[in-house]
Amino acid sequence: MSERVSLMQGNEASVEGALDAGVRFYAGYPITPSSEVAEDFAAKLPPLGGKFIQMEDEIASMAAIVGASLAGKKAVTATSGPGFSLKQEIIGFANMIEAPCVVINVQRAGPSTGLPTSPAQGDMMQARWGTHGDHPALAVAPSSVADTYLLTFQAVNWAERFRMPVMVMLDETIGHLREKVILPSREEMIIVNRKHPQGSPQSFQPYDIEDEDLIPPLPPYGSGYRFHTTGLYHDETGFPANRPEITKRLLDRLHDKIDRYKETLYLYDSFGLRQANQLIISYGGAARSAKAAWRIAREKGLLVGLLILKTIWPFPEEIVAQAGHDKNNIVVAEMNRGQLIGEVERIMDKRIPIRGAQRADGVLITPEQILAQLEGVN
Amino acid sequence: MSERVSLMQGNEASVEGALDAGVRFYAGYPITPSSEVAEDFAAKLPPLGGKFIQMEDEIASMAAIVGASLAGKKAVTATSGPGFSLKQEIIGFANMIEAPCVVINVQRAGPSTGLPTSPAQGDMMQARWGTHGDHPALAVAPSSVADTYLLTFQAVNWAERFRMPVMVMLDETIGHLREKVILPSREEMIIVNRKHPQGSPQSFQPYDIEDEDLIPPLPPYGSGYRFHTTGLYHDETGFPANRPEITKRLLDRLHDKIDRYKETLYLYDSFGLRQANQLIISYGGAARSAKAAWRIAREKGLLVGLLILKTIWPFPEEIVAQAGHDKNNIVVAEMNRGQLIGEVERIMDKRIPIRGAQRADGVLITPEQILAQLEGVN
Amino acid sequence: MGRYEIRLSGAGGQGLILAGFILAEAVVRFTDQEVIQTQSYGPEARGGASKAEVIISDEEIDYPQVTKPDFLLALTQEAYNKYNRDLKEYGTMIVDERVDAAFRGGPTYVVPIQRKTQERLGTRLVVNVVSLALFNHLHEVVPVDKLQEAVLERVPRGTEDLNKKALELGQELAQELNTYKVFREEEEEDE
Amino acid sequence: MGRYEIRLSGAGGQGLILAGFILAEAVVRFTDQEVIQTQSYGPEARGGASKAEVIISDEEIDYPQVTKPDFLLALTQEAYNKYNRDLKEYGTMIVDERVDAAFRGGPTYVVPIQRKTQERLGTRLVVNVVSLALFNHLHEVVPVDKLQEAVLERVPRGTEDLNKKALELGQELAQELNTYKVFREEEEEDE
Amino acid sequence: MPKKGEVSIIEKRCKGCNICATYCPKKILGLREDGKMEVKDPDNCIACDLCELRCPDYAIKVEVKENNE
Amino acid sequence: MPKKGEVSIIEKRCKGCNICATYCPKKILGLREDGKMEVKDPDNCIACDLCELRCPDYAIKVEVKENNE
Amino acid sequence: MELEKYFRENKLPHIWCPGCGHGTVMSSIIRGIDKAGWDPNKVVVVSGIGCSSRAPGYMDFNTLHTVHGRAIAFATGIKLANPELKVIVLTGDGDGAAIGGNHLIHACRRNIGIKVVLFNNYIYGMTSGQYSPMTPEGSLATTSPYGNIEPPFDLCELTKSANANFVARGTVYHTRPLISYMEKAFAKDGFSYVEAISQCPTYYGRRNRLKSPVEMLEWQKKNSVDIKKAADMEPEELQGKIVTGIFADREKEEYTARYDRLISEIQGGKK
Amino acid sequence: MELEKYFRENKLPHIWCPGCGHGTVMSSIIRGIDKAGWDPNKVVVVSGIGCSSRAPGYMDFNTLHTVHGRAIAFATGIKLANPELKVIVLTGDGDGAAIGGNHLIHACRRNIGIKVVLFNNYIYGMTSGQYSPMTPEGSLATTSPYGNIEPPFDLCELTKSANANFVARGTVYHTRPLISYMEKAFAKDGFSYVEAISQCPTYYGRRNRLKSPVEMLEWQKKNSVDIKKAADMEPEELQGKIVTGIFADREKEEYTARYDRLISEIQGGKK
Ligand SMILES: Cc1ncc(C[n+]2csc(CCOP(=O)(O)OP(=O)(O)O)c2C)c(N)n1
Ligand SMILES: Cc1ncc(C[n+]2csc(CCOP(=O)(O)OP(=O)(O)O)c2C)c(N)n1
Ligand code: SF4
Ligand code: SF4
Ligand code: SF4
Ligand code: SF4
Ligand code: SF4
């Protein structure tokens, strides 16, 4: 049971995390800066008896992992902006039918083709609202290579546990970064598997919540539990239903099944929150600069706290509110024109000034930019 | 110059509005509840010498209208949820290259296949954040058949003026509704056309802002102004560029070109705001129920105001703030689990209670549900 | 009149959607009233029971859905079963003679619409227009000649005569409405 | 040491990305220091000038980008032109002899890396490893035998001997570094 | 001697499309007034199965009769 | 008598792929030390155009010489 | 044969219109599956969106009603994840040939062991009658009110060129041959494509003067030409005809089997 | 011929690697356009994303670099909106055959007057060397580290089955015939498909022991078989060969012309 020390790239760490969590199926379509994820899976899955397939496009890739998931495999795809947009329809389908799966999005600068090899965090709101209709979302954002391993591992666990697509919102900064990582031993990592039905195949109803945790069990195809699944609104039996009571019940449950557990879903790091009157909030690649800024500010004697969000959706409202309510200045540092700052604004009282340290020109935000939004720097 | 009185369906009105605004190209892929839009264009365009084409899917449809737009035609596509998701990648492309075009989304209940013939307003946030990368958005939501005509007409004008995709966020309620409408005569409708370059083809730079209104002129293919266009970040010449100054300048301009004019973009209806201490905010199909609720509340003697938003993106912050700042209760009525209410929360001071009257089960929200959120009803 | 809600129901394919549309259009063209028309869509509109609804009002119609119809037409049992529930108390009903309908307090007419149409016109294709004429006579939404104008504009070319006859038949059945009117004891509803 | 920023640059295909990777890996395996490695991607990595960067530090490395390299290797003029600008004041430079470099205040070594590699090893394929050995000698990041271990693990099978020779050559050139060192007058930079 | 068949209609499934009757080689099927299919002449069925194979609604079933010759 | 050609190299475009030289039927082209293509034997060019047609970088041009016979 | 064994009987009658050919195609598939003798627990039936794509709901296997056009891609994931499953895709001329065309040809190319049955009714039924990439030239549809001017695909030729292992076309009218194609298709290891000409009386028929389901079957009967006979006919003669029969019947190695072979090679150290 | 006339000279040298075949394909296209004698103002060149799709940037026409895989759909909009424009699509084996496969076959089907040139280098160049649907079996790529097990498309056969008016394949090595295919393709009214076998020394070559651009051209030379000769060869003999030549050359009515005819009929009251 020893730690694992190595030089690892962010993209590679996501593969390691997924494999350690039990992923044995990958379908994808190459796109910079996520292609290393595919390449790594292509090399590592077959020796494990797993399957890698390069599909004809991102839509097909998303479909294939949902199919593989229903066939009983833990499944992942990876992409970046343009491909993430293409996957949205089926991300919604996975939400609706409750298919466990993980989508890794290594963000690059958009919109459109943008700057394919440059970092950005421009798809954060898309991760929440990208597919049509009211849907829940579960997304994490790693800010280091070690984080990437751990959060991808966690994403696979959550996908299995909550039966939904989970998004790992990497960005080019972290995806392409190689750094020294120290990972826990494999034995220490706790793997979660989807629930298997308790009853008999005859009495099985695929969307019946057997033990009241709001998450129905999911037997793999071929196991004798035959059932129907559809992206239409459906009742407990899995068949289409359009009575408002039923549609409401389903949609409510899809949201409630994570709302109920959200406090356990909030992952974050915080530094010096107590002795602070200003707060920096950041995530992903930008959090590296935020950390540097925080360090410098502290060295200058400023009372600054730092909150690095790892769970992005559901947005950790309570954590942010708690960290921010007693501050005189909140700086939200992100590599876009202001996305999660909107959530912070929504939550916080208007009397606290909320400032954005933002950058969306394809360059990693600098500590200086963040410092400039703090009060008392000069 | 006489008014036009008729029984018209919402979907049909969008076609009339588009045709009157000069649209001569439609590419689409059928989907309930938007198919009548396609069918109407299919019947009405060829006699006008215009072109209707049913493409192989929604992605191709979106691509085709962008192509037709560059070839000089005013172009429209229509779809609903699943197709709207599929179009997102190219909506971003249209944003980036600044291609005028209009996307009509007749919303139905989602997520996924959901309830294809039932009303919902579940794609409102998707209209803002659906494509990857930081992009601006321009979207309207009609709440009557006449509105649909006028706002689609306006959407075409805006697309041409601002050179970007404009979204008409219909919903099944309005799209499928037939009602008596009184439209202004064609002569009264003012058509806006894209700017044509002033200089010579030799000196032409496609992304150069000739007259400082932030919107570059757009000559049609074949006119002798040959230029290059790409979804990569580009400079004034249209060729790829990745220097941060240039990428920033482009992205800033893409946003500024509507930010600068946003006050002129805010379309809304308001009723009894002055003599009110409570406010109902609504839009689209839900606004019909909101209007009914408002009427009933007034009849009961409650001091309630009503704000019906027609322009959704950019979100009319100033209008909402102005209407809401002096109220004791704000009710946001929408057919989803709460989408635009987030924007209202973001803007308003925390001391004003903001309540959602929400419904997402495929049934039109009722006036009673909205009334129930007002204070002093019982 | 104030808000008046009409629901025309029957099997998919009986043309009631067209009937609703024609009625609404007649209101627009020949009255000063506001009108709204909605209908079934999708698989529902094809088979089984399907409906068209019209709201007529002197005032602006905000909430556009029929919730408590003042009037229900039901040409089939299935349509009746599916759509009669929320009829307004004392609302009016016209049902085909084959429909087993419960008395709901208001005027209830059981009329051999389908049989008479078949007998007299040799086809059931125009039950929609027969029903429309029947309803219009009962409620005098528009004058008969105007209804005819509205109908003839929207029916397929070549069927004008048939439809004129259908309108006449509808009128005729309307004259006999009281003959057909049936009052039944209100039954316990078990839902 | 504190944060130390290294930039290895040359033409795409010269293997400097691999060199950066090997260096970083050696740091992980054979020291207690923190390390980060980044590089060019996309078309940039294929032709023209390309770079690999390594940051070594005793402390946690938060901001992961090289902004003011302490050290620059430039094997081609194009790489030099593109990447020399932000070299730290008094930063160290090793450039190939064919590169026309301006003195920037720190130690500047002009070394016939490419020529010597070609002459002595009959191929330029291993300029990356030669350069790596050179740099490592200068900065003593890891002991020579450890560097060799790191290199041999990552180079293609069958090229072990060649790469050992490249390491030796690098060492050798390193011995002569002072011979190659050139101080020039600082020139007006016109940018 | 041809096979003998016993044909039956599952009324609640029959949608009255008339396909079975049209192609019954023995012409022993016909639509009733109420739009449901009816076996008019049960004894002449030759169990060719064509009605069953074509029926889009699985509303007509043919069983081969025991041939007690 | 075969045509005569005048070959020239646009140095800044040449990337030294060696395609032109390999397939020149007269073998009159060759790479220089610095990786650019060079016309080693200009007089023997027969203006077959193969080098120009194949050059991926438009770096080699052939003109047919006036044939002043 | 006892169809009911494979039906979810409580879901019947199905939603299809009176005389809709889809019901006959579905029973033909069931007959084919019965012949194949598969364990229902190991059968997965995947569909997209459309009237045809509603079929799986009535079939008592593992059934998956996905999104429009992508059924084959879902099926690819299922089959590759667990090659012992028997995977059937049910699709329509819109679902499979319009939005889903790319997944179809790529599955053919890979020769993955999926059996695709395309219900070709020449129209988008579910969305009420728009033309499809299979609609004959000149036909009326809600989106071709002046007659369709787009040439239709011959998907049997296309799938054959794309490397499908087995390709056949039959009609609802010619039910016995149709069933036999299902049987053959299901018996193959690699990718199979069966196109079943179906009828949509509600939209295609009504608009195109084929007034009843029976008239539509008559049209199938009159216009069908066996592929062997077609081989001797001129393209002009074949215009508007339905060529039926087996277009391809090959024995290439199936994709997931090839994949498993690769894994064994790798695990055995041979790669 | 003076290529420079059609180039944006200030954009040269291009971004392609030394010895990349794409440069040769581009000049072959330019020569074809020159032969067609088109007014550059009326020419629109559309591409997707990939190394090959960067070509339009160097060509002095109306040029549009779109998104991955959809160039043909953009081009369809352009051509239909203004049929007098000459519309060329440049695409790659990833852009055109993987993500873009559906748009390709539908454009063939419609026979819309777009000329598609597919730069087939058997690899995804731009994204650094993943296999494509054209990559030969057994080839190494970053995503097929154990050798590709997917059979490649024969896109010439596929486009032909899909109704393309003109279909040809040539190689960079056989430059003159390649140019002649461009000329013929551009001279047709309907849909034309030309596949140009190109070389990617950086990714395909390096990984597959074709160490230099010249070795890759040698490979093209050795493996090409003329279509007439191929007709007499067995499938096994043709395994791994590049069949070159003209696969289809038809004279069906072009789609936008057909459309304009329809409009005249409608406006003339005939519909
Ligand atoms: C992404 C998406 N686009 C469009 C639709 C709408 N839609 C549903 S079914 C269908 C066509 C069905 O036609 P076909 O596949 O031929 O099936 P049929 O109903 O004729 O059996 C369409 C366009 C959809 N559900 N999703
Ligand atoms: C939607 C989307 N998916 C993936 C990519 C990434 N991508 C860019 S080019 C390319 C493949 C290019 O291959 P090919 O078309 O063969 O062109 P080549 O570079 O080989 O000339 C891919 C997968 C993208 N830009 N957009
Ligand atoms: S074929 Fe079937 S559904 Fe049609 S009439 Fe005969 S039994 Fe009834
Ligand atoms: S089995 Fe044959 S003969 Fe008997 S009823 Fe059916 S079709 Fe007629
Ligand atoms: S072919 Fe062109 S680029 Fe290659 S060596 Fe010759 S001139 Fe230079
Ligand atoms: S034109 Fe022919 S002979 Fe002359 S240099 Fe070129 S290839 Fe050689
Ligand atoms: S609409 Fe057409 S395809 Fe759909 S069920 Fe009815 S007849 Fe069949």
Ligand code: SF4
């Ligand atoms: S990567 Fe390959 S395809 Fe791209 S430019 Fe280089 S050689 Fe050409």
Ligand SMILES: [Mg+2]
């Ligand atoms: Mg169909």
Ligand SMILES: [Mg+2]
């Ligand atoms: Mg390629």
